[in-house]
Amino acid sequence: xxxxxxxxxxxxxxxxxxxxxxxxxxxxxxxxxxxxxxxxxxxxxxxxxxxxxxxxxxxxxxxxxxxxxxxxxxxxxxxxxxxxxxxxxxxxxxxxxxxxxxxxxxxxxxxxxxxxxxxxxxxxxxxxxxxxxxxxxxxxxxxxxxxxx
Amino acid sequence: xxxxxxxxxxxxxxxxxxxxxxxxxxxxxxxxxxxxxxxxxxxxxxxxxxxxxxxxxxxxxxxxxxxxxxxxxxxxxxxxxxxxxxxxxxxxxxxxxxxxxxxxxxxxxxxxxxxxxxxxxxxxxxxxxxxxxxxxxxxxxxxxxxxxxxxxxxxxxxxxxxxxxxxxxxxxxxxxxxxxxxxxxxxxxxxxxxxxxxxxxxxxxxxxxxxxxxxxxxxxxxxxxxxxxxxxxxxxxxxxxxxxxxxxxxxxxxxxxxx
Numbered sequence: 151x152x153x154x155x156x157x158x159x160x161x162x163x164x165x166x167x168x169x170x171x172x173x174x175x176x177x178x179x180x181x182x183x184x185x186x187x188x189x190x191x192x193x194x195x196x197x198x199x200x201x202x203x204x205x206x207x208x209x210x211x212x213x214x215x216x217x218x219x220x221x222x223x224x225x226x227x228x229x230x231x232x233x234x235x236x237x238x239x240x241x242x243x244x245x246x247x248x249x250x251x252x253x254x255x256x257x258x259x260x261x262x263x264x265x266x267x268x269x270x271x272x273x274x275x276x277x278x279x280x281x282x283x284x285x286x287x288x289x290x291x292x293x294x295x296x297x298x299x
Numbered sequence: 300x301x302x303x304x305x306x307x308x309x310x311x312x313x314x315x316x317x318x319x320x321x322x323x324x325x326x327x328x329x330x331x332x333x334x335x336x337x338x339x340x341x342x343x344x345x346x347x348x349x350x351x352x353x354x355x356x357x358x359x360x361x362x363x364x365x366x367x368x369x370x371x372x373x374x375x376x377x378x379x380x381x382x383x384x385x386x387x388x389x390x391x392x393x394x395x396x397x398x399x400x401x402x403x404x405x406x407x408x409x410x411x412x413x414x415x416x417x418x419x420x421x422x423x424x425x426x427x428x429x430x431x432x433x434x435x436x437x438x439x440x441x442x443x444x445x446x447x448x449x450x451x452x453x454x455x456x457x458x459x460x461x462x463x464x465x466x467x468x469x470x471x472x473x474x475x476x477x478x479x480x481x482x483x484x485x486x487x488x489x490x491x492x493x494x495x496x497x498x499x500x501x502x503x504x505x506x507x508x509x510x511x512x513x514x515x516x517x518x519x520x521x522x523x524x525x526x527x528x529x530x531x532x533x534x535x536x537x538x539x540x541x542x543x544x545x546x547x548x549x550x551x552x553x554x555x556x557x558x
Contacts, residue, residue: 273462274304274319278432278451279474279496291429295308295317 307334312345312407314431319446322439323423330424336417337428344410347371350401361400381405384509385485388524392513393485408433408471408508415504433471433511435504441466453496453536460542461534469504473497473511474536484516491518492538499525499533507531 276291305325307318316338324330347370349355356370367375381394381402394402411430415437418426425438427446436446445466449459453474463470473482474496483490497515501507510531514521521535525545533545 272447273449273459274446275317275427275429275434275436276432276449276451276459277429277434277470277472277498278456279453279472291315291317291432292308295306295315 305330309338311338311341312349312410312430313351315429316341316431317429317434318418319427320418320421321425322421324421325424329421333417333421337414340414340417341410341430344373344406344413347373348377348402348406348410350399350403357400357402377402377405377409380409380505380509384513387528388513388517390486391484391516391524392509396483396485396488404512405505405509407431408469408504408506411435412469412504433469433504433508435469436465436467438466450498450534451496454540460536463500465500468500468502469507470498470500471504471507471511472499473508473515482512482515484518491516491521494518494521495536495538495540497521497525497533497535499531501531 273294276294278291303325304319304321307320309316318334318337320326320330320334324333345355346352347356350357350361352358356365356374359365360367360370360374378394378400381392381404384392384405385394392404394400394405407430411428411433412435415426415428415435418424418428419437423439425436425443425446427434427436427448429435432451434448436448438445443466445464448463448465448470450461450463450470451472452458452460475482475490494515497511499507499511499514501510510525510528511533514525514533514535517524522533522543522545525531525533525535531545535543535545537543
């Protein structure tokens with residue numbers, strides 16, 4: 151149900167635990183140390199594995215503990231075939247729907263419904279569609295940076 | 300007020316990185332080295348993730364030259380975020396297109412959030428770090444003067460449509476005002492119609508950025524989808540100039556304002 155199919159020519163399943171910036175380093179170690187060679191996991195990925203016409207590829211499983219994030223425990227599974235990531239699934243993730251009880255609404259930035267002209271607005275930074283380095287020179291943000299206010 | 304604001308700009312990852320600092324460390328050694336550190340984090344993210352660099356880990360992954368295990372753990376982390384985003388957007392957002400891995404929709408916000416850590420370590424200092432219009436704000440004093448963030452008018456990028464005060468949080472905008480039509484609904488491969496930009500406010504820039512892109516890809520469905528996202532508020536600007544605001548606490552509530 152939580153499976154996300156990014157690509158379906160997979161033959162090899164790799165389990166990777168990840169998430170949480172603080173766990174980055176440790177998850178590497180987990181991946182390289184424990185990764186080696188475990189049979190493909192027999193859960194939801196079995197279908198695509200079985201359906202594959204290449205049964206001879208070696209498989210490796212990366213496992214680790216579920217990582218705590220500010221949204222709750224998160225675990226992700228990544229499938230790799232021929233050195234290419236072919237599938238990414240979410241094994242465990244706190245409900246993304248509804249209101250997250252953890253979030254302190256008071257701490258959140260809230261949109262203010264006021265419409266102002268750039269000329270009259272006292273603004274520090276501008277959020278807009280991604281500006282390229284070329285486009286930056288003409289952008290409002292560059293004017294702010296230039297002004298050094 | 301907290302004194303004059305110091306500004307720094309540098310081009311990284313093909314986009315302008317702008318920093319505003321105010322408070323105790325704005326133009327001293329500590330400030331400059333924090334800025335250098337932040338830029339280093341962004342450059343490193345570019346080296347790892349850029350699809351424009353043939354030697355990046357992601358490019359080599361795409362060519363099948365290396366395995367995920369050969370990559371820094373951040374690659375798996377970012378792909379995992381992309382997977383979550385794809386799941387939670389019903390497939391409108393994806394980190395693969397035409398069989399090619401392209402996590403750039405995740406990387407920017409994620410990288411800026413990491414880069415900002417160096418700035419947040421400056422005591423008594425407010426920071427606002429922007430990468431091409433997606434930004435992360437912090438005030439040293441939780442009750443201090445907020446940063447005032449203008450939301451660009453996608454139809455006239457020299458103007459702002461709204462101003463949002465932000466103390467601790469992120470603002471990200473997706474649209475096509477500067478780069479032309481590059482955002483598509485991953486389910487159809489087509490650009491959404493009728494929508495000009497989506498701005499999302501959240502506590503995390505990683506998710507503000509992802510959600511802005513994912514909402515934009517959904518076109519007309521953007522406000523309704525954003526309203527389901529925990530802790531997000533936002534502004535959708537339509538091609539005709541009208542706007543919809545999404546407020547996080549009023550679940551399905553979004554109101555259409557005159558443009």
